[in-house]
Amino acid sequence: MTPDLRGSAVTGFALHAPERGKVEAIPETVIEIDDLGAIATVHRPGDPGHAAAQRAALTLPAGTILLPGLVDLHIHAPQYPQLGTALDLPLEEWLENYTFPLEARYADTEFADRVYRALVADLLACGTTTAVYYATIHDAATCRLADICIEAGQRAFVGRVAMDHPEMCPDHYRDASAEAAIAGTRAVIDHIRAHPGNPGARVRPMITPRFIPSCTDELLAGLGELARETGVAVQTHASEGDWEHAHVLARHGMTGTASLDRFGLLPPGSVIAHGCHMSAEDMTLLARREAAVAHCPWSNAYFGGAVFPLRRALGLGVRVGLGSDISGGPLASLLDTARLALAAARMLEAGTDAGLPPGERSRHGAARIDAVTAFFLATAGGGEALGLPVGRFAPGQRFDALLVDPAAPQGMLRLWEPPEATDPARLLERLLHGTARANIAASFVDGRRVAPVAA
Ligand code: GUN
Ligand code: FE
Numbered sequence: 529m530t531p532d533l534r535g536s537a538v539t540g541f542a543l544h545a546p547e548r549g550k551v552e553a554i555p556e557t558v559i560e561i562d563d564l565g566a567i568a569t570v571h572r573p574g575d576p577g578h579a580a581a582q583r584a585a586l587t588l589p590a591g592t593i594l595l596p597g598l599v600d601l602h603i604h605a606p607q608y609p610q611l612g613t614a615l616d617l618p619l620e621e622w623l624e625n626y627t628f629p630l631e632a633r634y635a636d637t638e639f640a641d642r643v644y645r646a647l648v649a650d651l652l653a654c655g656t657t658t659a660v661y662y663a664t665i666h667d668a669a670t671c672r673l674a675d676i677c678i679e680a681g682q683r684a685f686v687g688r689v690a691m692d693h694p695e696m697c698p699d700h701y702r703d704a705s706a707e708a709a710i711a712g713t714r715a716v717i718d719h720i721r722a723h724p725g726n727p728g729a730r731v732r733p734m735i736t737p738r739f740i741p742s743c744t745d746e747l748l749a750g751l752g753e754l755a756r757e758t759g760v761a762v763q764t765h766a767s768e769g770d771w772e773h774a775h776v777l778a779r780h781g782m783t784g785t786a787s788l789d790r791f792g793l794l795p796p797g798s799v800i801a802h803g804c805h806m807s808a809e810d811m812t813l814l815a816r817r818e819a820a821v822a823h824c825p826w827s828n829a830y831f832g833g834a835v836f837p838l839r840r841a842l843g844l845g846v847r848v849g850l851g852s853d854i855s856g857g858p859l860a861s862l863l864d865t866a867r868l869a870l871a872a873a874r875m876l877e878a879g880t881d882a883g884l885p886p887g888e889r890s891r892h893g894a895a896r897i898d899a900v901t902a903f904f905l906a907t908a909g910g911g912e913a914l915g916l917p918v919g920r921f922a923p924g925q926r927f928d929a930l931l932v933d934p935a936a937p938q939g940m941l942r943l944w945e946p947p948e949a950t951d952p953a954r955l956l957e958r959l960l961h962g963t964a965r966a967n968i969a970a971s972f973v974d975g976r977r978v979a980p981v982a983a
Contacts, residue, residue, distance in 0.1 A: 530586065530977070531976065531977040531982045532975065532976050532977065533561050533586070533927065533972065533975040533976070533977075534561055534562070534563050534564065534565050534974070534975040534976065535561065535562065535563045536560075536561060536585075536586060537558055537559060537560040537561065537581060537584060537585035537586065538558070538559050538561075538585055538586050538587075538588055538594070539556060539557065539558045539559075539581075539582050539585040539586070539587050539588065540556075540557070540587065540588030540589075540592060540593075540594055541553070541554070541555050541556070541557070541588070541592070541593050541594065541947050541948065542554045542557045542559065542593070542594040542595075542921050543593055543594070543595055543947070543952060543955060543956055543959070544595065544596050544907070544908070544919075544920055544921050545900050545901075545903045545904035545907060545908060545956065546908060546920045546921075546922065547904070547908075548842065548901055548904050548905075548909065549898065549900055549901050549904070550900065550904075551900045551903075551952045551953050551956050552952065553947070553948075553952035553955065554570070554572055554921065555573065555947075555948045556573045556578075556582065557570060557571065557572060557573075557594075557921070558570070558571040558578060558581040558582050558585045559571075559585075559594075559921060559927070560581065560585075561927045561975040564728070564974070564975075565926055565927055565973075565974025565975035565976065566917075566924060566925065566926055566927065566974075566975075567921065567922065567923055567924065567925045567926070567927050568923060569581070569923060570921055570922060570923060588931060589931075589933070589969070591933070591934060591935055591946075591947075592931050592932060592933050592934075592969060593931075593932045593934065593947055593955075593959065594921075594929050594930070594931055594932075595655075595907075595929065595930045595932055595959070596907040596908065596918070596919045596920060596921065596928065596929055596930075597655060597656070597657025597658065597683075597907070597918065597919075597928035597929055597930055597971065597972070597973065598654075598655045598656045598657060598658075598862040598863070598906050598907060598910075598930070599656075599657070599658040599849055599850075599862075599906065599907060599909075599910025599911055599913075599914070599916075599918065599919060600651070600656045600658070600659050600660065600850065600851060600852050600862045600865070600910070601660045601799050601801075601820065601822035601849040601850060601851045601910055601913060601914070602660060602662075602763070602799065602801045602822035602824055602851025602852065602853050603647075603651075603659055603660060603661050603662070603851070603852055603853070603854045604627075604661075604662045604853070604854055604855060604856070605643070605644055605647055605661045605662065605663055605673055605854070606630065606631045606633075606634050606640070606643065606662075606663060606664045606669075607627060607630065607631070607854055607855035607856075608643050608646070608647045608854055608855065608860075609630060609643055610626060610627070610630055610855045611854055611855045611858060611859075611860060612855070612858040612859070613855075613858075614626040614627075614855075615830045615856075615858060618769070618771065618831065619768065619769050619771060619772065619831040619856075620771050620772075622831070622856075624698065627855075628697070628698055628700075628701040629700075629701070631664045631665075631689075631701060632664075632700050632701040634663070634664040634666045634669040635666055635669070636669075637666075637668045637669050637672055640664075640666070640668075640669035640672050640673070641672055641676070644669075644672060644673045644676045645676055645680075647854075647860075648676050648677055648680045648682055649680065649979070649981070650860060651682070651860060652680060652681075652682055652971050652973075652978045652979040653965055653968065653971065653979045653980070654860060654861045654862070654863075654965050654968065655861075655862065655863070655930045655963075655968050655971055656682075656861075656862050657682065657683055657918070657928040657929075657930075657971055657972070657973045657978070658682075658683040658684065658910065658911070658914070658916065658918055658928065658973075659677070659682055659683070659684045659685075660684070660685045660687075660734065660763060660799055660822070660851075660914070661673060661677075661684060661685065661686050661687065662687050662689055662736055662738075662763065663686060663687060663688055663689060663736075664688075664689050665688070665689050665690070665691060665701065665702070665703055665709070665712070666688075667688060667712045667715050667716055670686060670687075670688040670689075670716050671716055671719045671720075673686050674686040674716070674719065674720045674723065674726075674731050674733075675723070675725075677730075677731045678723060678725045678726050678730070678731050679725070680978060680981075681730075681973050681974070681976055681978040682730075682731075682973060682978060683730050683731070683916070683918070683926075683928065683973050683974075684730070684731045684732070685731075685732050685733070685734040685761075685763070685914070686716070686720060686731060686732075686733060686734065687716075687733065687734040687735065687736030687763055688712055688713050688715075688716040688733075688736060689736050689738050690703060690709035690710070690712070690713055690735075690736060690737050690738065690743060690747055690751060691703055691709070691737070691738040691742035691743060692704075692705060692706050692708070692709050692742075692743060692744050692746075692747045693741065693742050693743055693744050693747075696741050696742050697742050703747075706744055706746040706747035706750050707750075709747055709750075709751075710747070710750045710751065710754060713735055713736070713751065713754060714754060714758075716733060717733040717735075717754075717758055717760055720732065720733045721733065728974075730973070730974065732760075733760050734760060734761055734762065734763045734799075735751050735754060735755050735758075735760050735761070735762045735763075735793075736762070736763050736764065737751050737762070737764050737793065738764070738765070739764055739765040739766070739768075739772060739784075740764075740766070740772075740775075740776045740779070740780070740784055740787060740788070741772055741775050741776070741779075745791075748787075748788075748791040748793065749791055749792075751791070751793065752791040752792030752793045753792065755792055755793065755795050756792055756795070759795075761795055761796070761797035761798045761799070761914075762788075762793045762794065762795060762798040762799075762819075763798065763799045763800075763801070763822075764788065764793065764798075764800060764801070765800070765801045765802055766783075766784030766785050766788060766800045766801070766802065766803060766806070766810075767783060767784050767785065767802060767803050767804060767805035767806045767810065768801065768802035768803075768804060768805075768827075768828075768831060768832060769802075769804065769805070769831045769832050769833050769834075770805070770833045772784070773805040783806070783807060783809075783810050784810075785800065785803075785806060785810035785813055785814060786809075786810065786813065788800070789813060789817065794813070794814065794817040794819045795817070795819070796817065796818035796819065796915065797818065797819070797820075797913075797914055797915045798817070798819040798820070799819070799820050799821075799822050799849075799913060799914070800814065800819060800820070800821055800822065801821075801822040801824055801851055801853065802821070802822070802823075802824055802827075802828060802832065802836065803821045803823075803836055803841070804828055804832040804833070804834045804835065804836045805834060806821075806841075808840070808844060811840070811841050811844040811846050812844055812845075814846050814847075815844055815845035815846045815847070818847070818915075819847070820846070820847035820848060820849060820912075820913030820914075821836070821841060821846055821847070821848045821849075822848075822849055822850070822851035822853075822913075823836050823838055823841075823848050823849070823850055823851065823869060823905070824850070824851040824852070824853035824856070824857055824865070825850075825857075825865065825868040825869045825871075825872040826852065826853060826856070826857030826858060826859060826864070826865060826868055827853035827856030827857040828872070829868070829872075830856060831856055835872050835873075835875065835876045836872070837876065837892060837895065838869065838872075838873050838876075838895070838897060839873060839894065839895050839896070839897060840892075840895075842897075847909070847912055847913040848905055848909060848913070849905055849906070849909050849910030849911075849912075849913040849914075850862060850865045850866055850869055850902075850905050850906050850909075850910065851865065852864070852865050861965070862906050863906070863960060863963055865906070866902040866903060866905070866906045866960055867902075867960065867961060869897070869902050869905065870897060870898075870899060870902045870960075873895050873896050873897045874895075874896050876890060876892050876895040876896075877890055877892060877893070877894060877895035877896045878890060898953075898957075899953070899956060899957035899960050899961075900953050900956055900957070902960060903956055903960050904919075907919035907920075908920050926973070926974055926975075927972060927974060927975040928972060928973050928974065929971070929972045930968050930970070930971050930972075931968070931969045931970040931971075931972075932959060932963055932967050932968060932969065933967055933968075933969040934947075934959075934962075934967060936964075936966045936967045936969065937966075938964070938966035939962070939963075939964045939966045939967040940962060940964065941958070941959070941962035941963055941964070941967050942962075943955075943958070
């Protein structure tokens with residue numbers, strides 16, 4: 529497969545979820561990609577010009593399926609070395625005992641370089657073409673993460689973590705002051721915006737107060753002011769679990785979402801991780817602000833104490849995408865996140881206590897989502913959350929895509945009939961559940977192949 533599709537066209541079988549709950553299979557589609565990696569035209573069979581366009585296009589290997597690239601809204605890049613481990617403690621103890629000591633090691637930029645290179649390469653190979661990263665409080669290591677994303681061609685948002693609260697953060701891993709955290713955040717924003725390899729802003733900064741408990745009010749206010757001044761969006765955590773939710777209510781006398789808003793920390797395109805304990809008012813406020821929830825079902829299972837009411841949030845107009853939450857979530861593939869998002873919504877609907885009669889085990893009513901919606905959240909839904917034109921095969925969208933090879937010998941994705949003969953919703957459901965890293969023959973961002981990397 530050619531490493532660069534810019535200025536050319538491909539033809540093959542494409543499958544996407546362009547709207548929530550809607551799937552479209554496009555057999556023999558021809559996708560023309562402009563010189564900068566945007567989709568110029570999508571020809572469907574029967575359209576005028578389809579046959580001529582198809583003759584000029586590169587044919588994708590027989591049996592392969594083109595999917596939109598995956599958008600992971602919440603990743604703690606420095607936590608990759610503890611992925612899949614150390615989940616035996618509640619959040620506040622997990623931070624103090626495992627996570628802060630690990631993150632403190634990124635004062636060593638060479639260590640950061642080693643971890644971040646491996647992470648970005650692994651995520652691209654797993655189909656994450658857009659990634660929203662927390663880094664650490666270290667300016668140099670955070671800039672290194674942005675540089676690595678730029679070099680590897682991943683679309684990314686990168687945030688220098690800000691955390692200055694002397695009672696909530698350990699001495700060994702804390703910003704010296706609110707001013708220091710704000711100055712560091714500004715320096716990283718400037719670095720990313722001025723990077724000579726980043727003229728199209730494929731990699732962007734994000735303002736990143738870790739969460740309200742770890743920040744002083746002075747820092748929260750200063751970062752809100754910085755967001756207003758620079759137009760940079762914000763990522764943080766809110767209403768993740770009982771401890772943090774109650775801590776913010778006691779300290780600020782309002783929910784995390786309401787408090788972030790009064791500090792100016794919910795500009796459009798912002799991403800709030802978790803929200804398991806959000807009220808309907810919180811969700812309505814997020815919808816109004818055009819800020820999104822990163823739904824992270826894996827880490828919610830360990831830290832949330834509750835299941836995020838996904839369908840209620842969608843019903844209230846909240847933009848929702850999915851987050852792996854590496855390493856509060858133990859799995860790096862966003863398809864694994866989508867799988868648990870489906871299962872968690874089903875359990876929310878069914879309830880959990882077999883001692884109660886069916887129908888009385890949950891007070892959430894209809895809470896399930898279908899596989900097409902889960903896939904939408906992992907692709908176009910995540911793109912909408914970030915205000916990015918990604919996740920669909922349509923003119924004006926970036927060509928960020930995965931080429932799935934169902935027949936890859938190392939995979940377990942057995943299709944028993946050709947894709948063209950399968951109901952598109954069933955096919956997408958099967959791909960969502962069965963696609964392994966080995967089935968991802970190539971990942972593309974802006975029309976360039978980013979995995980596997982050319983030798
Ligand atoms: N809240 C504050 N920091 C973190 C973190 O690193 N992971 C998760 N899941 N929640 C947090
Ligand atoms: Fe997180």
